[in-house]
Amino acid sequence: MSFLEASGIEVHFPIYKGIFRRVTGHVRAVDGVSFNLKKGEVLSVIGESGSGKTTLGNAVLGLYPPTGGQFRFHGADIRQSWFSGKIQAVFQNPYSSLNPRMNILHTIAEPYLRIEKNIDKDKLRIKVGEALETVGIEASAMFRYPHEFSGGQRQRVSIARALISQPELIILDEPVSSLDVSIRAQILNLLSDLKTKFDLSYIFISHDLATVRFLSQTIMIIYRGKVLESGDKNSIFERPANPYTHLLLQSARDIVVRNDPIERGEAVGGCPFYSRCPAADGQCRESFPQAAQLEENHYVYCYHPYVH
Amino acid sequence: MKDKDTRPKYESFFTVFLQRFKKNRTGQISFYFVIFMIVLAVIAPIIANDAPVMMVSEGKVTFPGIFNPSEFLSTDWRNPSFPVDFAVWPIVRYSPVKSDLTKRVAPPSWDHPFGTDDQGMDVFARIVWGTRISISIGVISAGLTFLIGSLIGAAAGYFGGAADVIFSRIIEIMMCFPTFFLILSVLAFMPPSYYNIIIVIGLTGWTSIARLVRGEVLKVKTLDYIRAAKINGVKPFKIISRHILPNSITPALISATFNVAGAILVESTLSFLGFGVQPPTPSWGAIIRVAYSYIQFDQGWWLSLYPALAIFMTVTAYNLLGQAIRDSADPRLIE
Numbered sequence: 001m002s003f004l005e006a007s008g009i010e011v012h013f014p015i016y017k018g019i020f021r022r023v024t025g026h027v028r029a030v031d032g033v034s035f036n037l038k039k040g041e042v043l044s045v046i047g048e049s050g051s052g053k054t055t056l057g058n059a060v061l062g063l064y065p066p067t068g069g070q071f072r073f074h075g076a077d078i079r080q081s082w083f084s085g086k087i088q089a090v091f092q093n094p095y096s097s098l099n100p101r102m103n104i105l106h107t108i109a110e111p112y113l114r115i116e117k118n119i120d121k122d123k124l125r126i127k128v129g130e131a132l133e134t135v136g137i138e139a140s141a142m143f144r145y146p147h148e149f150s151g152g153q154r155q156r157v158s159i160a161r162a163l164i165s166q167p168e169l170i171i172l173d174e175p176v177s178s179l180d181v182s183i184r185a186q187i188l189n190l191l192s193d194l195k196t197k198f199d200l201s202y203i204f205i206s207h208d209l210a211t212v213r214f215l216s217q218t219i220m221i222i223y224r225g226k227v228l229e230s231g232d233k234n235s236i237f238e239r240p241a242n243p244y245t246h247l248l249l250q251s252a253r254d255i256v257v258r259n260d261p262i263e264r265g266e267a268v269g270g271c272p273f274y275s276r277c278p279a280a281d282g283q284c285r286e287s288f289p290q291a292a293q294l295e296e297n298h299y300v301y302c303y304h305p306y307v308h
Numbered sequence: 309m310k311d312k313d314t315r316p317k318y319e320s321f322f323t324v325f326l327q328r329f330k331k332n333r334t335g336q337i338s339f340y341f342v343i344f345m346i347v348l349a350v351i352a353p354i355i356a357n358d359a360p361v362m363m364v365s366e367g368k369v370t371f372p373g374i375f376n377p378s379e380f381l382s383t384d385w386r387n388p389s390f391p392v393d394f395a396v397w398p399i400v401r402y403s404p405v406k407s408d409l410t411k412r413v414a415p416p417s418w419d420h421p422f423g424t425d426d427q428g429m430d431v432f433a434r435i436v437w438g439t440r441i442s443i444s445i446g447v448i449s450a451g452l453t454f455l456i457g458s459l460i461g462a463a464a465g466y467f468g469g470a471a472d473v474i475f476s477r478i479i480e481i482m483m484c485f486p487t488f489f490l491i492l493s494v495l496a497f498m499p500p501s502y503y504n505i506i507i508v509i510g511l512t513g514w515t516s517i518a519r520l521v522r523g524e525v526l527k528v529k530t531l532d533y534i535r536a537a538k539i540n541g542v543k544p545f546k547i548i549s550r551h552i553l554p555n556s557i558t559p560a561l562i563s564a565t566f567n568v569a570g571a572i573l574v575e576s577t578l579s580f581l582g583f584g585v586q587p588p589t590p591s592w593g594a595i596i597r598v599a600y601s602y603i604q605f606d607q608g609w610w611l612s613l614y615p616a617l618a619i620f621m622t623v624t625a626y627n628l629l630g631q632a633i634r635d636s637a638d639p640r641l642i643e
Contacts, residue, residue: 061535062539063535063538063539082541084541089535089536089539092532093532096531097532099533099551099554099555100555101555102550102551102554107533110542111540114540114541158536
């Protein structure tokens with residue numbers, strides 16, 4: 001029985017037109033994504049802005065329920081686990097993820113009060129204090145307000161808020177991308193320590209390959225809602241097969257991207273990367289390829305993968 | 309040991325607001341004037357009344373000026389029919405509602421500082437007591453506007469979809485009516501009492517606040533702490549009351565200050581037209597209404613000047629206060 005299994009997840013948003021708000025089409029934010037996450041593992045979802053990686057995270061959390069496909073959490077439908085505190089999230093922007101009018105005690109206690117309805121004040125304070133200590137903030141800071149903390153400290157508070165309801169899965173939605181490089185490493189180390197300490201699983205959403213490399217075992221490259229390549233971290237980083245992955249890794253290494261974007265028309269029903277892909281041909285325009293297994297844990301969705 | 313003094317001092321929104329408000333001279337003056345008017349409304353029985361504030365009569369201590377007991381209703385306090393051993397009298401010894409037909413339309417004198425009106429009632433007493441009506445109608449109806457506006461605005465903004473469409477159309481339809489004529493036509497079908505005026509002003513003026521709150525809520529509801537609360541299964545009502553409203557209500561609060569000034573003005577206008585609180589209840593607009601019938605004979609200038617000054621100064625004070633609060637709360641104006 002797997003921990004979290006996603007099969008053919010689709011999140012489509014209707015596009016309304018006219019005064020009667022007729023549905024004229026759909027934005028396919030996430031379009032048929034499948035993956036399998038084992039307990040204690042980290043799955044990284046990589047993609048550029050607008051690729052649907054955050055929407056995928058929101059679909060797991062239940063904020064945008066999938067319009068197609070199914071998540072199975074511990075073998076059961078994930079709907080039972082939504083909004084229960086078993087699945088938590090840490091968001092990108094530390095300045096908007098804490099309510100400026102609520103002190104840290106109330107912010108962190110909020111998820112916990114949903115589980116333990118009648119807890120007395122002292123026990124709650126002890127609990128919140130413990131949560132703060134685990135993320136490396138002194139417990140006496142619980143009566144302060146978010147504006148008194150720096151970006152890195154706020155992100156620690158966000159992590160404490162996610163931890164207090166004893167979750168099994170945490171969605172990390174670019175948790176370090178708006179932090180200083182020096183703070184980034186501290187937060188990543190903290191996340192890594194907490195994972196082993198509390199036996200957590202992460203879905204790590206990022207566009208930053210360096211942070212992904214540090215934390216995760218499995219990687220999923222996503223582009224316009226479709227998975228282009230997935231598999232083991234080392235395998236993908238060393239032998240990227242999809243032209244898009246290749247481009248992504250290249251842009252991370254060099255400042256100059258050598259491949260000029262190729263202008264082609266949109267491919268309806270074909271590969272989403274068709275219009276920019278250097279290796280595209282008529283086949284790519286017509287249909288999206290099936291998964292091709294390259295190694296034991298390395299799948300690519302491409303008609304013309306690079307062969308190493 | 310940690311040195312607490314070296315820690316940088318962080319400032320919350322409210323402390324920054326207070327600091328900047330204290331520097332605003334106009335804001336300070338209008339704030340104290342508003343406080344002064346409220347105090348005046350509260351202590352009106354001590355300033356101007358015919359009954360004593362406190363009285364010792366036949367060994368009993370009573371407060372007839374403050375509690376208005378019914379047994380003194382027809383008492384002539386200048387020649388009481390019972391012995392008064394000791395009494396604390398108000399500054400001006402005239403009631404705002406008792407007429408004296410021998411002294412009609414008397415010009416200002418030491419006895420009647422602001423003169424008398426067509427019923428021989430003291431204008432000064434009526435203005436002081438009129439503060440109660442004006443301030444309370446202004447504040448309560450602006451409070452009602454604020455309550456209705458922020459609830460509807462928050463519901464429209466947070467739930468979106470059909471609720472937003474319905475509420476937005478209602479707001480737009482309400483805004484199409486000229487508010488004052490709407491109030492006039494509603495009052496044509498209702499007895500023009502104190503409570504009806506408050507309700508009518510409250511029910512017609514909420515649209516601007518609702519739009520303001522809706523816009524703010526739309527901005528706040530996409531923030532990450534709302535997402536975090538949703539993930540943890542916090543109920544929509546609690547999300548609105550704990551997370552959204554505290555972060556989106558400030559502009560509406562500022563707007564409510566201006567609404568107080570507007571409501572005072574509307575009440576005066578209604579009383580002037582005869583649709584306001586009914587005589588002999590003292591109201592600023594009602595005094596000017598009396599002046600209207602004398603001014604064409606070049607008489608009774610004191611009947612229009614003093615209540616008009618009272619209206620002008622109160623409305624100006626509330627408007628300046630609102631402006632000062634808005635300037636102090638606006639983060640873009642940090643110098």
